[in-house]
Amino acid sequence: MIWEALVQPFADFGFMRRALLGCIAISVGATPVGVFLMLRRMSLTGDAMAHAILPGAAVGYLIAGLSLGAMTIGGLIAGMAVALLSGFVARATALREDASLAAFYLISLAVGVLIVSTRGSNVDLMHVLFGTVLALNDAALILLCSIASLTVLTLAGLFRPLVLECADPMFLRSVSGLSAVTHFTFLTLVVLNLVGGFHALGTLMAVGIMILPAAAARFWVASIGRLIAVAMAVAIVSSVIGLLLSYHFSLPSGPAIILVAGFLYGLSLLLGPVGGLAARALPRPPLET
Amino acid sequence: MTYAVAFQDLSLGYDRLPAVQNLDSQITEGSLTAIVGPNGAGKSTLLKGVIGTLAPLGGRLSLGTLARDDIAYLPQQSDIDRSFPLSVVDLVALGLWREIGAFGSLSRASRQRVAEAISAVGLEGFETRPIGSLSGGQMQRALFARLLLQDARLVLLDEPFTAIDTKTMADLLAVVQRWHGEGRTVVAVLHDIDTVRAYFPETLLLARELVAHGPTAEVLTAENQFRARQMCEACAGPPHTCGRSAA
Incomplete structure (x- = not known):
C-alpha cells in the first residue's frame, strides 16, 4: 500500500522520475539562492525578477517556438536587463532600487503577457506561466542540473563576500573591492535559477521553490550552513509530496509542489523552535544569575 | 612630521x-x-x-x-544587520581577511589568534553565540576583536x-x-x-x-x-x- 502510494509512481513512469530529478536539481540550486535573498531582505526582488524574465521567454518562443535554448537565452537576457537597468537607475538618479526594479519588472511583465497572448495560444501561455514539470526532456534536465551545479560552485566560491555583503556591507567595502562583483554575480544566479525553474514550474511558481523553503528553514535553525541544508530538504520533500499528490489526485504539479512548500512553511511558522509562534507563546526559562 | x-x-x-x-x-x-x-x-x-x-x-x-590593507574600519552598529545568522567567532575571524581573503581557510594558528582576540576583549564563552543575541556592548567588543585581528x-x-x-x-x-x-x-x-x-x-x-x-x-x-x-x-x-x- 505504502509502496504503491509513494514509490510505484516513480518506479513505473519515466516522466515521474524525470520530474523528480528536475525538482531535486531546482531544489539544490535555487534554495541556497533563496536563503540569501531572504537574508538580504530581497525576497520580493526574487518575485519581481521572476516576472521580468517573461518577455524574454516569450520572444524566444516567438522566434523558435517551444525551444528550450531560445526561451532560456531570452529569459536570461530579459532578467539581466531588468536587474542591470534598475541598478543603473538607482545609482544614476534619485529613485531607489526597489522602485526602479518595480517599474522595470512591471513594464517587462506587461510586454511579456502582450506578446504571449497576441502571438501564442493559451497552451503556450500556460506553459510559460506554470511550467511543464511532467514533460521535462533530456535537454531540460541537463539544463537544470547544469544550473544547479554552477550555482552551488559559485556560491561556494563567493560565500564569504556574500555573507559580508548581507551582514556588514561597509566592512566588505573597506577590505575588498568585491562588493559590486558579489552583488551582480548573485543577481545573475537569481535570474539563472528563475530561468531554469520556469521550465519546470513556470515563471510564477519558480520563485516559490526559492523563497518558501528558505522562509520555513528560518524557524528551525540559526546558522547559515544549516539554513541552506534545511531549506534544501524542505524543497526536496515538497517536490516529492507535491509530485505524488499531483499523480494521485490529477492536480497540476507546479502548484501542488508550491502548496506543499507553503504547508511546510505554515507548519514551521507554528512549531519552529527559532522564533515560531508556539516557541514565543511558551514561558521563557528563568534568567541565569 | x-x-x-x-x-x-x-x-x-x-x-x-x-x-x-x-x-x-x-x-x-x-x-x-x-x-x-x-x-x-x-x-x-x-x-x-x-x-x-x-x-x-x-x-x-x-x-x-x-595602502588599503593598512586601514581598519569600525562601522556604526546601525550599518550591521544583526539578524543575520552569524556567530561571534565567524564575525571576529573576518578580521583576518587580509590573510585569508575571500576564499582562504583558517589554519590552526589563525583559529588560535581569533580565540586570543575574543579573549582580549572579554568575550570568552560567547564564541558560538549568534551576533543577534549580543547586547550593544558585547557586539562592540566583538567588533573590536575583529579590529585587533586586522592589525592595521x-x-x-x-x-x-x-x-x-x-x-x-x-x-x-x-x-x-x-x-x-x-x-x-x-x-x-x-x-x-x-x-x-x-x-x-x-x-x-x-x-x-x-x-x-x-x-x-x-x-x-x-x-x-x-x-x-x-x-x-x-x-x-x-x-x-x-x-x-x-x-
Missing part, C-alpha cells in the same frame, strides 16, 4: 550634494584624533571617504605611505562608544590607548566631548567645512563649538549655501 591621511580642498557627498566641503587638513601618523561636530557635520562621510567607499566630489584625499596601521572608528555601558567603554578605551601606544594612527568619530577631552590629544572639529584641527584643548573652545553649531544650522538650507555663508 609625516601624515597618515591628507585632505586637500576635499569635498565628499552623496548624489552630487556635498556633505563635506573644501576640507584642507592632515592627520599626523601615530596620532590619536577625535572627529567631532554636530549631527550632519559630515563626520562619518569623511571616514567613508578615507576607506574609499565614497569617491571625492572634488579635491584630493592622500593616504601617504598607507590606521584604525578608523565610527561612533565606537555610542549606547554601550561604562565598563565596556573603559575597556575599549584601553584598547584604543594601547593602539596609540603602539604607534598606530587612530581616528574616532565621537559625540561625547568629555571623553574627547580626557582621552584624545588631537581633535578635528567639522561642520561640513573644517572649523578647527589641532590639540584638543585649543580646538574645543566654546567659540569654536558655537561656530560649528551655527555652520550646521545654516546647512539646513540648500547644500550649496551651507557652512561658508555662516562662517
Whole structure:
C-alpha cells in the first residue's frame, strides 16, 4: 500500500522520475539562492525578477517556438536587463532600487503577457506561466542540473563576500573591492535559477521553490550552513509530496509542489523552535544569575 | 612630521550634494584624533571617504605611505544587520581577511589568534553565540576583536562608544590607548566631548567645512563649538549655501 502510494509512481513512469530529478536539481540550486535573498531582505526582488524574465521567454518562443535554448537565452537576457537597468537607475538618479526594479519588472511583465497572448495560444501561455514539470526532456534536465551545479560552485566560491555583503556591507567595502562583483554575480544566479525553474514550474511558481523553503528553514535553525541544508530538504520533500499528490489526485504539479512548500512553511511558522509562534507563546526559562 | 591621511580642498557627498566641503587638513601618523561636530557635520562621510567607499566630489584625499590593507574600519552598529545568522567567532575571524581573503581557510594558528582576540576583549564563552543575541556592548567588543585581528596601521572608528555601558567603554578605551601606544594612527568619530577631552590629544572639529584641527584643548573652545553649531544650522538650507555663508 505504502509502496504503491509513494514509490510505484516513480518506479513505473519515466516522466515521474524525470520530474523528480528536475525538482531535486531546482531544489539544490535555487534554495541556497533563496536563503540569501531572504537574508538580504530581497525576497520580493526574487518575485519581481521572476516576472521580468517573461518577455524574454516569450520572444524566444516567438522566434523558435517551444525551444528550450531560445526561451532560456531570452529569459536570461530579459532578467539581466531588468536587474542591470534598475541598478543603473538607482545609482544614476534619485529613485531607489526597489522602485526602479518595480517599474522595470512591471513594464517587462506587461510586454511579456502582450506578446504571449497576441502571438501564442493559451497552451503556450500556460506553459510559460506554470511550467511543464511532467514533460521535462533530456535537454531540460541537463539544463537544470547544469544550473544547479554552477550555482552551488559559485556560491561556494563567493560565500564569504556574500555573507559580508548581507551582514556588514561597509566592512566588505573597506577590505575588498568585491562588493559590486558579489552583488551582480548573485543577481545573475537569481535570474539563472528563475530561468531554469520556469521550465519546470513556470515563471510564477519558480520563485516559490526559492523563497518558501528558505522562509520555513528560518524557524528551525540559526546558522547559515544549516539554513541552506534545511531549506534544501524542505524543497526536496515538497517536490516529492507535491509530485505524488499531483499523480494521485490529477492536480497540476507546479502548484501542488508550491502548496506543499507553503504547508511546510505554515507548519514551521507554528512549531519552529527559532522564533515560531508556539516557541514565543511558551514561558521563557528563568534568567541565569 | 609625516601624515597618515591628507585632505586637500576635499569635498565628499552623496548624489552630487556635498556633505563635506573644501576640507584642507592632515592627520599626523601615530596620532590619536577625535572627529567631532554636530549631527550632519559630515563626520562619518569623511571616514567613508578615507576607506574609499565614497569617491571625492572634488579635491584630493592622500593616504601617504598607507595602502588599503593598512586601514581598519569600525562601522556604526546601525550599518550591521544583526539578524543575520552569524556567530561571534565567524564575525571576529573576518578580521583576518587580509590573510585569508575571500576564499582562504583558517589554519590552526589563525583559529588560535581569533580565540586570543575574543579573549582580549572579554568575550570568552560567547564564541558560538549568534551576533543577534549580543547586547550593544558585547557586539562592540566583538567588533573590536575583529579590529585587533586586522592589525592595521590606521584604525578608523565610527561612533565606537555610542549606547554601550561604562565598563565596556573603559575597556575599549584601553584598547584604543594601547593602539596609540603602539604607534598606530587612530581616528574616532565621537559625540561625547568629555571623553574627547580626557582621552584624545588631537581633535578635528567639522561642520561640513573644517572649523578647527589641532590639540584638543585649543580646538574645543566654546567659540569654536558655537561656530560649528551655527555652520550646521545654516546647512539646513540648500547644500550649496551651507557652512561658508555662516562662517
